[in-house]
Amino acid sequence: MFRFLRGALLPGAACQEANNNSSRYENLFKKLDLNEDGRVDIAELHVGLKALGIPLGRDAEEKIFKTGDSNKDGQLDFEEFMQYLKDHEKKMKLAFKSLDKNNDGKIEASEIVESLKLLGINISEQQAEKILQSIDADGTMSVDWNEWRDHFLFNPATDIEEIIRYWKHSTVLDIGDSLTIPDEFTEEEKKSGQWWRQLLSGGVAGAVSRTGTAPLDRLKVMMQVHSSKSNKMNISNGLKQMVKEGGIRSLWRGNGVNVIKIAPETAVKFWAYEQYKKLFANEDGKIGTVERFVSGSLAGATAQTSIYPMEVLKTRLAVGKTGQYSGMFDCARKILKREGLTAFYKGYVPNILGIIPYAGIDLAVYEALKTAWLDHYASDSANPGVFVLLGCGTVSSTCGQLASYPLALIRTRMQAQALLEGAPQLNMVGLFQRIIANEGILGLYRGIGPNFMKVLPAVSISYVVYEKMKQNLGIA
Numbered sequence: 477m478f479r480f481l482r483g484a485l486l487p488g489a490a491c492q493e494a495n496n497n498s499s500r501y502e503n504l505f506k507k508l509d510l511n512e513d514g515r516v517d518i519a520e521l522h523v524g525l526k527a528l529g530i531p532l533g534r535d536a537e538e539k540i541f542k543t544g545d546s547n548k549d550g551q552l553d554f555e556e557f558m559q560y561l562k563d564h565e566k567k568m569k570l571a572f573k574s575l576d577k578n579n580d581g582k583i584e585a586s587e588i589v590e591s592l593k594l595l596g597i598n599i600s601e602q603q604a605e606k607i608l609q610s611i612d613a614d615g616t617m618s619v620d621w622n623e624w625r626d627h628f629l630f631n632p633a634t635d636i637e638e639i640i641r642y643w644k645h646s647t648v649l650d651i652g653d654s655l656t657i658p659d660e661f662t663e664e665e666k667k668s669g670q671w672w673r674q675l676l677s678g679g680v681a682g683a684v685s686r687t688g689t690a691p692l693d694r695l696k697v698m699m700q701v702h703s704s705k706s707n708k709m710n711i712s713n714g715l716k717q718m719v720k721e722g723g724i725r726s727l728w729r730g731n732g733v734n735v736i737k738i739a740p741e742t743a744v745k746f747w748a749y750e751q752y753k754k755l756f757a758n759e760d761g762k763i764g765t766v767e768r769f770v771s772g773s774l775a776g777a778t779a780q781t782s783i784y785p786m787e788v789l790k791t792r793l794a795v796g797k798t799g800q801y802s803g804m805f806d807c808a809r810k811i812l813k814r815e816g817l818t819a820f821y822k823g824y825v826p827n828i829l830g831i832i833p834y835a836g837i838d839l840a841v842y843e844a845l846k847t848a849w850l851d852h853y854a855s856d857s858a859n860p861g862v863f864v865l866l867g868c869g870t871v872s873s874t875c876g877q878l879a880s881y882p883l884a885l886i887r888t889r890m891q892a893q894a895l896l897e898g899a900p901q902l903n904m905v906g907l908f909q910r911i912i913a914n915e916g917i918l919g920l921y922r923g924i925g926p927n928f929m930k931v932l933p934a935v936s937i938s939y940v941v942y943e944k945m946k947q948n949l950g951i952a
Contacts, residue, residue: 838876
């Protein structure tokens, strides 16, 4: 959307030398100062940029104001406006130089491929050419500094990692299965404290999302444990049985533990991911796609190990009858007294094994969908937009679940076996063989219906709450 900047926004001025920057800024400021009072407020910036063919969106416009409004009066005078653009151009210059590998003053497709690969993002040269086309104003299939500067003049990104952040795997999605790759933050975000605000936003979004879809989650667990060929439980009669047995409130049984475990799991996952990345980084401190995937999988396994007893408690509470447990601590005390400490790690092996197919397929499908979008639909911009990314994330997470679901079902049954009277206490292999023998392959997918039903509302709730939380914490 910035490709019109040179011709429509800065006619003549964009081609001037650096020593005429002040005149260029003044010309631009006049175009945005709609009431000609010598100041630009956020409403003028929004209307002015939209009129000039650069609709940034409210988040980006607020970020510009937050950075440029030095006296915090809610307006940008010409001095503040010029200082913001000067500082921003310096950052964009560093980003340009980081892409210009051969230092010839131009960015070409091969250099984009090489640079993104160092950041763990693999694209083809044809895809890189499409990115170039969205910036290239003179049709040379290379981008010089003037083209780069004008394209990103109002993009509030501050470095190359932020510029290509929209191609990273979305970390907003929370579908309640705790298997996603950890969040990744730039050094600037870590120093500024923005990282914990984003993690907090994601945690609150996850809590609201899980609470909103808790009835479907409990129904899934009940179908995983109790449904069989002889005891068919579908979505309708399953919900009726739960309400009849424990009332409406019973639909949320086990949700408290599911929400509480978000905070420790996120914290451990984030910490472990940083440590594993350092372990696998090369001499320059860079980490590739494979290393990032391995680091993420190991971090997920580490986090799951640390909070796994809470997974067992969640399952026992969800499957338990009304009055069987008075709460999470009562459940833990009874399990410890009757079954011992090892009971808190029943189903641990299939749970850990499920991380690899889930994460691998999730990331592979996500990359394939992004590539397809870039190949077929990218024209004026290489940015797919939030709804495309949400769509990619939803489909890829669903595919990951489909691959790992049998292991998740076996994990849940192992966690709940002690509650089933007369049921043998089988290990992972024995339980797998028993399900195949008695119920066939479909038996490994009991409960997948409500599991899929909760994906779309979970993603939608999670995204909306995440964005609202970011706004409230000042990081939108």
